[in-house]
Amino acid sequence: MTNGHRTMDKEFEYKFIKPHKSLDDFVESFWLLKNHTDNSKDIVILPDGRIDLFFSQSATEPFHITLSGLETRPDQATLAAKSVMFVISFKLLATEYIIQGTISDLLDNANYLPSDFWGFSADDLKDFDLFCQKATQKIQSLLPKETDxxxxxxxxxxxxxxxxxxxxxxxxxxxxxxxxxxxxxxxxxxxxxxxxxxxxxxxxxxxxxxxxxxxxxxxxxxxxxxxxxxxxxxxxxxxxxxxxxxxxxxxxxxxxxx
CATH class of the missing domain: 1.10.10.60 (Homeodomain-like)
Known part of the structure; x- marks a missing residue:
């Protein structure tokens, strides 16, 4: 998982990593976004065709995990102060074989998942590379023996x-x-x-x-x-x-x- 890129300044940090080839049919990427400042930032999320699993926390929000469905319109959002989010971006086939459920009710929406989903916790937000390794192992354990x-x-x-x-x-x-x-x-x-x-x-x-x-x-x-x-x-x-x-x-x- 070395193919990716990173951008960073004093305020914001972004890193993107492509998944192991064994996950190619189901995972598009792993990425992180951090706001190092004490101020929140208003942002716009554009539709990009991905299903995102967010693991995040901030100075004002405890660790939480959310699953975001497809977006069909621009979404106004706020990047909280001192926030960190690690994200798994899935391809659509993952909903059937990895997430194992329909996401039609999540169109332009998101759901909170249990805070211990897949065995993750706030400690996993300390190291992005280790997070990616853990997520890869978990998803590999869920890979189907065969697909349609x-x-x-x-x-x-x-x-x-x-x-x-x-x-x-x-x-x-x-x-x-x-x-x-x-x-x-x-x-x-x-x-x-x-x-x-x-x-x-x-x-x-x-x-x-x-x-x-x-x-x-x-x-x-x-x-x-x-x-x-x-x-x-x-x-x-x-x-x-x-x-x-x-x-x-x-x-x-x-x-x-x-």
Whole structure:
């Protein structure tokens, strides 16, 4: 788990690590975010297509664990003073095999989990590398002996294309009807496949927008469609997103510089 990046200043620290290859189908990344200051910071969380398991505490909040479902709109949040959060970002297939439950009721929402979930405690927030090792071992112990090949291929195509394949193309590639796929997505995740792919395309544009490429680099129909989708999922225009005033769009602030 050495492939990742780290950004740090006197106020905030961010570190990102890719998971062990044995977890590739289920875990996107491990990451940490720390606010070293005595002041809280207002931030905006953008939809990014991930299921996040947060382990966190702050100067004013005791250790707690929360599971956050998919986001379909920008979410105003506050990064508390002297806060630390270690996070496991899951791919959707993990809900079925690792988390083992539907998350449709967590659309644009989150749930508190027991404070001893998976055997974690506040002590595990002292060392990020050890946290990642412990989380990896726990998830490896939950890995299924086999998975539904059709679903695995579907998600492989969705992620490898950054959501650019149409529902029809995906359906034809995995020999699963569009109607059945959408029923599966809506029942398990609370969202249609098309809507989910739109979120992945939006997320894939983050790096381009931060680099100043304000015209569509993915399969958006045209500039107008691109702007409309960015506004829908971020609340602002691509130009405003690039400005990232006060570093409020936290996912942009933590993107590595190219």
């Amino acid at each position: 090949n059709r679903k695995q291929k579907l998600f492989d195509l969705i992620y490898s294309s950054n959501g650019e394949m149409t529902v029809k193309e995906l359906s034809e590639n995995v020999f699963w009807s569009s109607r059945q796929i959408n029923r599966y997505f809506n029942q398990r995740f609370g969202i249609s496949l098309k809507a989910y792919c739109s979120i992945l395309r939006f997320r894939a544009s983050f790096g381009h927008i931060k680099a100043g490429k304000l015209s569509p680099q993915q399969s958006f129909a045209d500039q107008s469609h691109f702007i409309k989708e960015v506004r829908k999922l971020s609340g602002v225009s691509p130009k405003e997103l690039k400005r990232n005033q006060n570093d409020r769009f936290i996912q942009f602030s933590t993107l590595p510089s190219k």
